[in-house]
Amino acid sequence: MDKRLLQAGASPETLGLLRIVVCGVWLLKVGADPIGQFRFFPTEIFNPPGPLLLIPDSLWSILLSGTGLAALKAALILVLTLCALGVRGFRVWMILASVLLTYHQGLVRGFGFINHQELGALFCVWALVVFPSVDGLAIHRRQDARKDDAYGVALLTITFLMLVPYCAIAAFRLAFAAPEVFVGESMTWWLASLSGLDPDGWNWGREVVAYPLGRLAFKLGFVVVTVMELVSPLCLIWRWLRPIWLMIMMPFHVSCLFFMNIFFWENVILLPFLFFDFPALYRKWRKRD
Amino acid sequence: MPRGVQVFAFIMTLALVLGHLTSEDEKTFPFVTWWMYGHVMYGHPPKHDLVGHTAHGKEVELVATRLFPSLSGKRLTSRLQKQIGRLFIRERPEIRRQHELLVGALVDVYNARHEDPIVSVTVKRQEFLLKPYYDYAPEVRDLWTLEFPE
Numbered sequence: 001m002d003k004r005l006l007q008a009g010a011s012p013e014t015l016g017l018l019r020i021v022v023c024g025v026w027l028l029k030v031g032a033d034p035i036g037q038f039r040f041f042p043t044e045i046f047n048p049p050g051p052l053l054l055i056p057d058s059l060w061s062i063l064l065s066g067t068g069l070a071a072l073k074a075a076l077i078l079v080l081t082l083c084a085l086g087v088r089g090f091r092v093w094m095i096l097a098s099v100l101l102t103y104h105q106g107l108v109r110g111f112g113f114i115n116h117q118e119l120g121a122l123f124c125v126w127a128l129v130v131f132p133s134v135d136g137l138a139i140h141r142r143q144d145a146r147k148d149d150a151y152g153v154a155l156l157t158i159t160f161l162m163l164v165p166y167c168a169i170a171a172f173r174l175a176f177a178a179p180e181v182f183v184g185e186s187m188t189w190w191l192a193s194l195s196g197l198d199p200d201g202w203n204w205g206r207e208v209v210a211y212p213l214g215r216l217a218f219k220l221g222f223v224v225v226t227v228m229e230l231v232s233p234l235c236l237i238w239r240w241l242r243p244i245w246l247m248i249m250m251p252f253h254v255s256c257l258f259f260m261n262i263f264f265w266e267n268v269i270l271l272p273f274l275f276f277d278f279p280a281l282y283r284k285w286r287k288r289d
Numbered sequence: 290m291p292r293g294v295q296v297f298a299f300i301m302t303l304a305l306v307l308g309h310l311t312s313e314d315e316k317t318f319p320f321v322t323w324w325m326y327g328h329v330m331y332g333h334p335p336k337h338d339l340v341g342h343t344a345h346g347k348e349v350e351l352v353a354t355r356l357f358p359s360l361s362g363k364r365l366t367s368r369l370q371k372q373i374g375r376l377f378i379r380e381r382p383e384i385r386r387q388h389e390l391l392v393g394a395l396v397d398v399y400n401a402r403h404e405d406p407i408v409s410v411t412v413k414r415q416e417f418l419l420k421p422y423y424d425y426a427p428e429v430r431d432l433w434t435l436e437f438p439e
Contacts, residue, residue, distance in 0.1 A: 037357050040401075041394045045387050050318030102319060112364020113371065114314040116321050123301065123319075130297045153290050157298050164302070168309045168323040177329050185419050186330040192417040193334030197366055198354055210423045222326070261363070 006236045006275065007155035012136030013279035015151045016086065018158070019133040021273050022124045023084035025266050026101060029118065030076045035104070038111055039066040049114055052106040072107075076100050083128075086138020094129045101125055116165065121266040123161045127154070136279075156236060159274040162267070163232040166249075170229035182226075187218050194260035201261035208259060218259075225252050235275070242275050333416040333426070337373040339392065341399065341407035344439060349399075351410055356398045365391070373412055377432060389435055396437050410435045 001008045043060055055063070062068050079100060082093045101122055109115070131154035135142045173181060180186070188209045195205030208214035228248045235242050250268060257263035308320025339351035353365040372388040375381060392410055400406040412432045417425050 034357070037398070040398050042390050045390045045394070047315065049315050050320075052318075053316070106318060108364060109318065111368075113368045114318055114321060115364070115367075116323060116325070119319050119321065126301075127297070130294060148290075150291075153294060157294065160298070161301055161305070164305050165323045168305070169325050169327065172309070172322070172324050172327040177327050180329045181326070184329060186326070186328075188419055188423075189330035189334050190326065192419070192423075193330075193336075196334070196336040196417060197370065198363065199338075199350065199352055200354060206417070209419075 001149040001152045001156075004237060004239060005152070005156055006159055006242070007152045007277060009149060010151040010155050010277055011279055012132070012141070012146075012151055014136070014277050015131065015133050015154050016135065016137030016141070017279055018124075018155065018270075018273050019086065019128055020084050020137060021270065022121065022128060023080045023097075025121055025269055026097075026125065027077065027080045027084070029121075029266070030073060030080065030101075030104065033073075033108070035073055035107065036066055036069045038064060038069055038107065041111055046110045048110045049106050051102060052110060072100065072104060076104060086134040086140060088140040090134040090138070090140065091129060094125070094133075098126050098129055117264055118266055120162045120165060121270060124158055124270065127158045127161060131157070155274060160233065160236060162270065162274060163235060166229040166232040170226045170232075173226055174230070182219065182223055187222050188215050191218060191259055194262060198261050202258045205259040205261075221252070221255075224248060228252075246271065246275060333418050335374065335377075336415045336417065336425070337370055337432075338413045338415070339369070339395070340411045340413055341396065342409045342411070343403075343405040344408050345405045347405060349407065351392075351395055351399060351407065353395060356395055365395075373414070373432070377414065392435055393437060406439055408437055408439060410437065 003009070007014065041064075043064055046060070046064065048055065048060075063072075076097070079093050079097045083090065083097050087093065105118060105122055132142070132146055132150055133154065134140070135146065135151070177186070191205035191209050195201070195203045208218065225248065228245055231241065232245065235245050249271070253264050253268050304320045308314075308317040309322050311317055312322045314321040341349045341351045343349060353369060354363060357365060369388075369391060372384055372391070375384050376388060396407045396410060411434045413429050414432050415425055415429045417423075
């Protein structure tokens with residue numbers, strides 16, 4: 001693999017660490033989400049999306065019962081823990097985790113609306129099935145590391161799947177809404193609207209639009225973020241772009257929480273582990289000591 | 290690169306691109322259109338609130354994120370806001386029915402936790418005025434009231 005490419009020469013530990021972080025993010029998400037509350041909703045308001053359309057209607061009364069939802073949560077917690085630990089039969093557990101998580105994400109969207117918040121993290125789980133993600137930092141790991149930079153290829157592919165949506169978002173915006181979306185009042189509209197959506201959330205968006213300088217700063221920031229989103233896939237090949245991209249996109253994600261009550265915390269956690277080889281940095285640091 | 294990895298990368302890329310282009314999220318999930326901040330917004334952004342009236346005559350806020358304090362909670366809020374926004378523009382029986390069922394579910398959860406049950410819910414609308422005010426409009430409109438007899 002070309003040395004300039006992202007994560008070239010990555011070790012089994014780098015991919016193993018990503019496996020633990022991805023499973024950890026999902027454990028946090030599934031564990032904190034009282035999905036059992038969906039039993040209070042009438043099934044008539046449930047619109048199963050995508051692969052969930054294949055499930056026969058007669059099964060939904062069981063799947064959406066208190067027992068069905070509790071079983072899903074328990075199964076996910078168990079399977080994700082086994083995947084994080086890297087136990088024997090890892091691939092089977094990871095396939096099961098992929099299927100159950102896709103189903104879980106379909107459920108929450110079937111009762112709510114279809115957005116893309118966790119989809120990058122979901123694709124990471126799917127990818128971990130295909131790659132040798134249990135060769136490092138696992139209970140049942142392979143003794144001899146693979147050749148041909150299998151771990152670098154894995155991390156490169158997973159990062160690509162995480163970054164393509166950023167690029168797609170910018171492309172959509174530029175194709176369908178530019179230049180009006182940048183020069184008009186759209187950003188002010190979103191700041192005011194989204195910060196008023198949750199009465200217990202952050203309302204800084206509503207506050208900042210009262211100031212001309214605040215509105216200008218967000219309009220300019222919107223242009224900068226769109227440029228960064230558009231060039232996202234170049235992070236895979238341009239080393240110098242990676243820190244700049246992270247330095248702009250991480251504060252962007254965090255500011256979305258305070259000003260719009262939207263927080264893609266999964267991406268904030270996952271992206272640094274995709275961009276940097278932390279086990280290699282740790283080994284370097286240990287050597288220096 | 291192993292053949293399996295190549296096939297996986299190709300299928301995923303193709304699915305991501307096709308899902309993005311088809312704009313049929315309900316059918317293509319989890320390959321969806323990535324449209325965030327991709328539409329020009331006009332007018333004044335509205336804020337819709339659900340105010341419950343209890344059997345003892347109290348007024349309470351009915352907030353989906355409080356009743357469902359989960360990571361999925363905001364999706365319910367967004368769905369409610371969309372339903373109200375659409376019904377505000379034009380009456381659509383199918384959306385009305387779904388809206389009543391969703392509000393009814395929120396009322397059921399509220400009533401299961403409180404001794405003084407909600408018997409009706411009024412949907413209120415307040416606009417945030419953009420240029421040149423940048424503040425909420427003083428008037429709050431009552432859009433409709435849904436009854437939930439005990």
